[in-house]
Amino acid sequence: MSDENMNNSVACDVLVVGSGVAGLAAAIRAANQGLNVIVCEKEKYFGGTTAISAGWAWVPGNKEGLAQGDTREEAETYLRSLAPETYNENGVRTFLDTVPEALKFFENETEVKFVYPEKAPDYQMDLPGARMSGRAIIPQDVDARILGDKRLLMQPYMSSYTVFGYMPQVGPDINEFFHVNQSVKSFVYVAKKLLRTWFDAARYKRPVLRSNGNSMMTRMVKSADNLGVRMWVNTPALSLHQNEDGVIDGATLGGEHAVTVHARLGVILAAGGFSGNEKLRQEYFPHDPSGKNHFTPTVGHGGDAVMLARKVGGYVDDSVYSVGSWAPVTVFKYLNGGQRLFPHLRAIGLPGLIAVDQDGKRFGNEALSYHDFGGQMLAHMAGQPETFGWVIADAKTMHKYGIGYAKPWPMPRGYFFKTGYLVKGNSLADLANKIGVDPQNLAATVRDFNKGAEKGEDPQFGRGSTLYNNFRGDMEHKPNPNLAPLDPGHFYAAKIHMGDLGTFAGLAVNDRSEVVTREGKAIPGLYAVGAAAVSVFGGGYPGYGSHIGPALVFGYRAGRDISRHAAERGASRPQPTTEPRRSSPINVLAEK
Numbered sequence: 031m032s033d034e035n036m037n038n039s040v041a042c043d044v045l046v047v048g049s050g051v052a053g054l055a056a057a058i059r060a061a062n063q064g065l066n067v068i069v070c071e072k073e074k075y076f077g078g079t080t081a082i083s084a085g086w087a088w089v090p091g092n093k094e095g096l097a098q099g100d101t102r103e104e105a106e107t108y109l110r111s112l113a114p115e116t117y118n119e120n121g122v123r124t125f126l127d128t129v130p131e132a133l134k135f136f137e138n139e140t141e142v143k144f145v146y147p148e149k150a151p152d153y154q155m156d157l158p159g160a161r162m163s164g165r166a167i168i169p170q171d172v173d174a175r176i177l178g179d180k181r182l183l184m185q186p187y188m189s190s191y192t193v194f195g196y197m198p199q200v201g202p203d204i205n206e207f208f209h210v211n212q213s214v215k216s217f218v219y220v221a222k223k224l225l226r227t228w229f230d231a232a233r234y235k236r237p238v239l240r241s242n243g244n245s246m247m248t249r250m251v252k253s254a255d256n257l258g259v260r261m262w263v264n265t266p267a268l269s270l271h272q273n274e275d276g277v278i279d280g281a282t283l284g285g286e287h288a289v290t291v292h293a294r295l296g297v298i299l300a301a302g303g304f305s306g307n308e309k310l311r312q313e314y315f316p317h318d319p320s321g322k323n324h325f326t327p328t329v330g331h332g333g334d335a336v337m338l339a340r341k342v343g344g345y346v347d348d349s350v351y352s353v354g355s356w357a358p359v360t361v362f363k364y365l366n367g368g369q370r371l372f373p374h375l376r377a378i379g380l381p382g383l384i385a386v387d388q389d390g391k392r393f394g395n396e397a398l399s400y401h402d403f404g405g406q407m408l409a410h411m412a413g414q415p416e417t418f419g420w421v422i423a424d425a426k427t428m429h430k431y432g433i434g435y436a437k438p439w440p441m442p443r444g445y446f447f448k449t450g451y452l453v454k455g456n457s458l459a460d461l462a463n464k465i466g467v468d469p470q471n472l473a474a475t476v477r478d479f480n481k482g483a484e485k486g487e488d489p490q491f492g493r494g495s496t497l498y499n500n501f502r503g504d505m506e507h508k509p510n511p512n513l514a515p516l517d518p519g520h521f522y523a524a525k526i527h528m529g530d531l532g533t534f535a536g537l538a539v540n541d542r543s544e545v546v547t548r549e550g551k552a553i554p555g556l557y558a559v560g561a562a563a564v565s566v567f568g569g570g571y572p573g574y575g576s577h578i579g580p581a582l583v584f585g586y587r588a589g590r591d592i593s594r595h596a597a598e599r600g601a602s603r604p605q606p607t608t609e610p611r612r613s614s615p616i617n618v619l620a621e622k
Contacts, residue, residue: 038289042066042260044592045281045293046300047267047335050078051243051578052560053300054250055132055585058140060592061257068291069259070283072266072330073185077247078302079328079532079561079577081185084199084375085169085243086150086575087582091129094146095164102126108152108159109567113351116568124541125566125583132586140253142246143170151498152573153399162497166574168199169246174238176252182235183263184248185329190372190435193220196227199241204376209506211439212430243578262287267334270297270556272342277599278555281338295596296555298588299545300581303533303561304333304346305354314348314535317408317417317528324417325361325529327371335562339537343553344545347538350569355577356404358385358419359529360434362451372435372451373529374421375400379493379502381514382427384479385526387411387419390462390472392479395491397499397512401571404528417528420465422472425520431504433524453523461521476516486510532577534565542595543588554599557592559584 044060046053049071061067075081090105105126110117136142150166174181187197198204209216230237240248254261264286271280271290280292304310308321310333318324336346360372378385379397387393387410394406411417423433432438436446446452455461458476462469482488486509493499494512503511537545537558544552560581567576 039292040068040289041292041294042068043293043295044068044298044589045070045291045296046298047281047338048078048300048302048330048560048562049076049251049261049263050300050302050330050560050581051080051246051250052562052581052585053078053298054247054254055136055582056298056300056557056559056589057259058250058253058257059135059586059589061254061259062135062139063590063593065295065593067257067259068293069254069261070265070267070287070291071261071263072285072301072334074264075185076183076251076261076263077185077244078330080243080581081247082188082327082329083243083531083578084574085241085246086166086578087144087168088166088573088575088579089129089133089583090165091126092133092146092165092167093130094167095161098164100161100164104159104161105165106159108154108157108161109570109572111157111159112154112572113568113570116349116351116570118566118568120541121566124587125580128583128587132583135586136582141176141249141256142253143249144168145170149501150574151501153402153498153571155496155498165572169243169249171239171241172245172248174236174240174248175234177248177255180251180255181238181248184240184244184251186236187244188327190370193437194224194227195231195237196223197242197244205505246578267301267338270338270342276554278342278553293555295592296557298585298592299335299339299537299556299558299562300560300585301334301562302328302331303354303536304331304336305530305533306331307333307336310336310346314346314353314533317412320415323415323528325359325371325527327357327359327373327529328532331532331561335537335558339545339553339556339558342556343547344537344556344558345548346535347564348535350534350565352401352405352569352571353535354530354533355401355571356408357400357529357531358404358407358526360451360524361527362449365445365449370449371529373400373531374434374526376502377431377434378403378421379499379512380427380431380504381507381510381512382431382516383421383423383433384475384516385419385421386467386472386475388414388467390467390469391475392490393419395488395493395499397493397502399498399502399571401531407526408528419526420467420523421526422461422516422521422523424516424518425522426517427514428520428522433522436522436524451524453525455521455523458518458521461523465523465525480515483510483513483515486513488513532561534567534569536562536564539563542591543584544595555596557588559588
């Protein structure tokens with residue numbers, strides 16, 4: 031039993047609730063200044079949703095973007111155009127002010143390293159201020175053995191989004207996977223990736239080369255460990271402590287480390303959003319009044335931050351353009367009956383795929399970002415008891431690209447049929463009858479779509495008309511990377527429901543990330559960052575990494591400034607240690 035369990039009490043300078051990118055950014059920056067930091071994570075793994083994400087961070091003002099000519103004015107113009115009615119001028123200013131400093135800190139003083147992609151278009155390329163590249167960055171791949179056995183405490187990849195255990199990276203890497211059955215070069219590339227993955231998994235229990243968000247969190251856990259941050263899994267925060275002066279100065283924890291934590295400088299809530307909380311969805315998601323019409327693939331977004339803060343005067347600010355970052359998902363079963371989700375984050379925009387509603391009619395531009403397409407789906411189906419549609423492909427497209435989780439030739443398809451992911455029809459009418467849509471409507475939809483697709487056009491919804499649309503398609507397909515007619519013959523379909531990658535509604539905070547009451551008064555000692563806080567972009571979704579970018583930056587700011595804020599309200603300022611503590615705070619967990 032640990033010392034803190036024996037004493038039932040432990041002291042620190044800062045308590046961070048949650049171990050995703052926002053929480054560890056705060057913890058690392060605070061510990062770098064010599065502060066004593068504890069991170070508690072309710073899940074059995076570190077990393078949160080960040081660890082299963084693509085790992086992109088949308089951070090205008092980074093060094094590569096500036097070198098390409100991106101300007102502060104362009105970024106502000108784009109964000110203002112994205113969600114004009116909910117534009118947060120002060121918050122955006124604070125965010126953009128801090129981006130260069132935060133990135134410099136992580137790259138120069140921690141294990142975190144970034145790659146600056148050649149292309150990463152903003153999601154709304156038709157808006158003023160949008161750019162093709164220079165704003166979204168990704169973490170550099172890493173060998174997880176830098177954590178030793180502690181690497182087994184990292185949140186694994188989302189299995190339905192891997193290819194036989196390998197997690198492709200958006201960009202050239204995933205493009206090779208899309209062409210594995212069309213190019214010898216791509217086949218050899220993919221074969222090498224998979225063989226390395228399988229060899230490592232057999233030897234080390236998991237693949238050791240980590241990419242995407244898993245690389246980000248592996249590097250951040252290593253950085254926190256280097257600084258002596260105590261990190262506890264299986265340890266939920268049960269309640270906050272508020273002293274007689276109204277200052278939050280600790281929390282009661284449960285689980286493996288059931289202790290009272292006295293956090294002299296305050297508590298930082300970084301426990302994610304609330305899309306996994308049925309009651310909160312009923313309260314804030316208009317399409318889900320029953321709590322049964324939404325499926326989230328996120329990790330740990332159970333609304334813990336909201337529930338903790340509400341008890342001390344905090345509230346959810348839902349005055350945003352969109353309360354969630356939408357992502358259509360297919361819900362299916364493991365062979366053992368367990369529920370599984372596949373988020374359709376890219377593949378609907380490929381040639382030969384269309385999405386239709388419950389009547390067999392298209393309802394939007396399938397090549398938009400998952401969030402914007404999800405928004406079209408919600409708007410189209412508003413008021414209906416169930417939000418769902420179908421992604422449909424002909425045999426040629428199924429053979430070439432597959433449909434999301436259902437892989438293309440030469441993969442056998444029996445598994446996808448058995449799990450309920452995929453439905454096959456011997457004709458378009460047969461498919462319509464099997465999925466319960468009007469055969470005549472579906473036939474008319476395909477006929478109308480094909481007329482434009484043959485010419486590389488989509489008169490109805492403008493699919494394939496922007497650079498971002500094209501980026502989500504097959505750039506080698508002509509005349510339009512997003513469009514191809516559906517041919518007669520066999521057809522395939524996967525059902526899509528509404529899901530998310532996090533919430534944009536969240537705890538109301540001020541520009542210092544302090545949680546505020548409905549009267550606008552800061553709750554001293556209590557901070558919220560990441561998806562726990564309301565979106566700094568007013569509920570707009572500017573591009574790749576619109577959650578991770580602000581989480582990284584505002585987590586950094588909270589960790590940087592928490593000591594100063596405490597001093598301003600009269601708390602004594604801690605004296606930094608001359609050397610960072612370099613204990614091994616998570617060894618005990620790794621050995622259990």
